[in-house]
Amino acid sequence: MIPPPPPGARPPFRRPLGVVAGIATTVAVATALVIALLLLLEARHLPGPGFLLDPPSRLADRAGIGPALAGSLWLTLLTGLIALPVGVGTALYLVEYAPPTRTARATLAVLTNLAGVPSIVYGMAGLALFVRGLGLGPSILAGALTLSAMAIPIVIADSRAALLSLPRGLREAAFALGATRWQVVRHQLLPSAAPRILAGCRRALLRTMGAAAPLLVIGPVSFITFAPTSPADPLAALPTRIFAWSARPQAGFLALAAGASLALVLLSALLTAAIGALAPRTASHGDGPEAVRRTASGPG
Amino acid sequence: MSMLGPAASVLIAESLTVRFGRRIALSDVTLAIPEGRVVSVIGPPGAGKTTLLRSFNRMNELLPRASTTGAARFRGIDLHDARVDPVDLRRRIGMVLAETSLFPGSVFDNVAFGLRAQGVEEDLHGRAEEALTRVGLWTVGAEILDAHALDLPAGDQRRLCMARTLALEPVVLLLDEPTGHLDPVSAAAIESLIHALREDCTVVVATCDPALAGRISDLTAHLDGGGLMEYGPTRELFTNPRNSRTEAYLTGRAR
Numbered sequence: 420m421i422p423p424p425p426p427g428a429r430p431p432f433r434r435p436l437g438v439v440a441g442i443a444t445t446v447a448v449a450t451a452l453v454i455a456l457l458l459l460l461e462a463r464h465l466p467g468p469g470f471l472l473d474p475p476s477r478l479a480d481r482a483g484i485g486p487a488l489a490g491s492l493w494l495t496l497l498t499g500l501i502a503l504p505v506g507v508g509t510a511l512y513l514v515e516y517a518p519p520t521r522t523a524r525a526t527l528a529v530l531t532n533l534a535g536v537p538s539i540v541y542g543m544a545g546l547a548l549f550v551r552g553l554g555l556g557p558s559i560l561a562g563a564l565t566l567s568a569m570a571i572p573i574v575i576a577d578s579r580a581a582l583l584s585l586p587r588g589l590r591e592a593a594f595a596l597g598a599t600r601w602q603v604v605r606h607q608l609l610p611s612a613a614p615r616i617l618a619g620c621r622r623a624l625l626r627t628m629g630a631a632a633p634l635l636v637i638g639p640v641s642f643i644t645f646a647p648t649s650p651a652d653p654l655a656a657l658p659t660r661i662f663a664w665s666a667r668p669q670a671g672f673l674a675l676a677a678g679a680s681l682a683l684v685l686l687s688a689l690l691t692a693a694i695g696a697l698a699p700r701t702a703s704h705g706d707g708p709e710a711v712r713r714t715a716s717g718p719g
Numbered sequence: 720m721s722m723l724g725p726a727a728s729v730l731i732a733e734s735l736t737v738r739f740g741r742r743i744a745l746s747d748v749t750l751a752i753p754e755g756r757v758v759s760v761i762g763p764p765g766a767g768k769t770t771l772l773r774s775f776n777r778m779n780e781l782l783p784r785a786s787t788t789g790a791a792r793f794r795g796i797d798l799h800d801a802r803v804d805p806v807d808l809r810r811r812i813g814m815v816l817a818e819t820s821l822f823p824g825s826v827f828d829n830v831a832f833g834l835r836a837q838g839v840e841e842d843l844h845g846r847a848e849e850a851l852t853r854v855g856l857w858t859v860g861a862e863i864l865d866a867h868a869l870d871l872p873a874g875d876q877r878r879l880c881m882a883r884t885l886a887l888e889p890v891v892l893l894l895d896e897p898t899g900h901l902d903p904v905s906a907a908a909i910e911s912l913i914h915a916l917r918e919d920c921t922v923v924v925a926t927c928d929p930a931l932a933g934r935i936s937d938l939t940a941h942l943d944g945g946g947l948m949e950y951g952p953t954r955e956l957f958t959n960p961r962n963s964r965t966e967a968y969l970t971g972r973a974r
Contacts, residue, residue, distance in 0.1 A: 519783055519784075586820065588816060588818045588819075588820025589820055589822065590781075591778065591781065591816055591820065592816055592820040592821075592822070592880075593822070593832070593836075594778065594781055594809065595776065595778060595809060595813070595814040595815075595816060595884070596809070596813075596832060596833030596836060596883060596884065596887065597806055597807070597809040597810035597833060597836055597837060597887060598806070598832070598833070598836040599806050599836070602836045606832065606835075606836075607822055607832075610823075611823060
């Protein structure tokens with residue numbers, strides 16, 4: 420019943436696109452596998468399980484990432500505690516509360532640009548503001564504040580996009596039922612936007628967790644031999660430790676750098692899993708593409 | 720329906736003009752809506768029907784760059800008086816939006832949201848049952864409460880929208896395109912619900928369907944281009960329209 424295509428007509432452009440997509444996927448997966456393989460190959464020469472807890476040492480076979488691992492945990496925890504509430508709160512204010520004035524537009528433009536500022540520039544700002552200005556020195560706290568400054572614009576941008584993507588009817592229907600602005604935000608908008616807001620928080624924390632440049636600017640890679648137990652302790656972190664070891668010529672230190680890199684990757688995976696566990700089951704009934712379609716538009 | 724006794728006006732618009740930026744959505748509209756009646760506002764899309772409805776529960780101010788001049792009154796009170804709390808107002812003047820916009824969650828969640836927003840925590844199930852019974856959604860019994868709202872068929876979704884507003888026991892009910900995009904059976908169900916509602920409250924319906932207005936309303940207002948063309952008892956307006964544009968709209972020769 421379907422009429423044949425006119426002579427000389429081009430066949431629909433379907434298959435080549437699929438091939439390109441397939442190649443792209445293969446390249447991406449292969450790259451990740453090669454990186455993992457190289458790290459594992461290097462890490463074969465690690466001194467032993469004590470590596471995870473031992474302090475760094477001049478001797479490669481006695482060195483470990485204990486202080487750096489503890490430092491990275493501290494930094495991520497503090498950055499999360501500072502940046503996530505400030506970032507999500509600012510996004511809520513900008514989208515739901517701020518009157519659409521010129522000041523609000525200017526604030527938004529500044530925040531958008533901040534999200535694109537290179538991380539090393541945040542290091543310079545942190546050095547001037549927190550290390551010297553507030554006299555915090557090259558401490559865990561100064562590092563966490565610097566990383567928070569870097570994370571906040573990302574959290575704001577992603578949370579704002581999440582709130583703006585909600586269907587307008589959701590907001591209006593809640594207002595029409597006599598809800599106050601806070602009730603609308605708390606009971607309808609935040610739960611509906613939560614998955615995307617959390618994705619933004621994860622993106623921001625992963626980026627700061629792996630950042631070496633800003634930490635290198637605010638303080639030297641310390642050779643501390645104890646794990647930090649408070650935010651006032653000297654700064655130590657996995658990325659800067661990797662940087663320090665990778666600069667050493669001896670083969671043993673390259674294995675240490677690879678081991679620390681693997682630890683950083685595992686820490687990132689743990690963070691992703693933890694945030695995934697936090698995500699509320701908003702579409703409690705039938706997750707998956709069906710639920711996504713429904714929240715996106717809804718019939719009628 | 721034609722026996723219109725004297726009734727006090729529950730809603731009044733006085734030279735009401737609403738602008739969004741430079742665009743004038745509603746222009747110098749004056750009309751009174753009597754208590755306990757069903758009033759239809761008809762007109763083509765963009766005529767200002769929704770804007771008029773939203774003036775009465777101050778929903779326009781949620782939109783960017785909205786400004787209102789003239790007055791809208793609820794039982795004599797100027798709605799834009801500084802002492803009027805829009806949240807409180809929306810609890811008494813209920814509105815069902817044109818788009819079906821249910822909250823993701825169960826049917827119960829949808830009905831309970833407005834009640835909880837008002838601080839009602841007691842007998843939520845009883846109130847939900849009553850509201851769902853009124854709109855004819857209780858036929859399957861209590862299991863409807865746990866159904867996911869967005870899994871319901873389109874007609875039932877619209878009824879749920881009505882139910883969650885009715886649960887708040889509003890004095891006035893503003894219905895924006897209550898039968899739009901619905902199949903004839905669901906539309907008829909909504910229509911008979913509107914008939915039943917006149918017992919309890921004043922109903923203002925915005926619709927672009929003159930036939931619906933003719934069937935359900937005591938009074939009909941015709942808006943076009945933001946201005947009020949004609950307003951009067953439905954039978955008079957339909958049988959003997961004085962405004963030529965109203966006549967054109969009713970006979971399908973619009974513009």
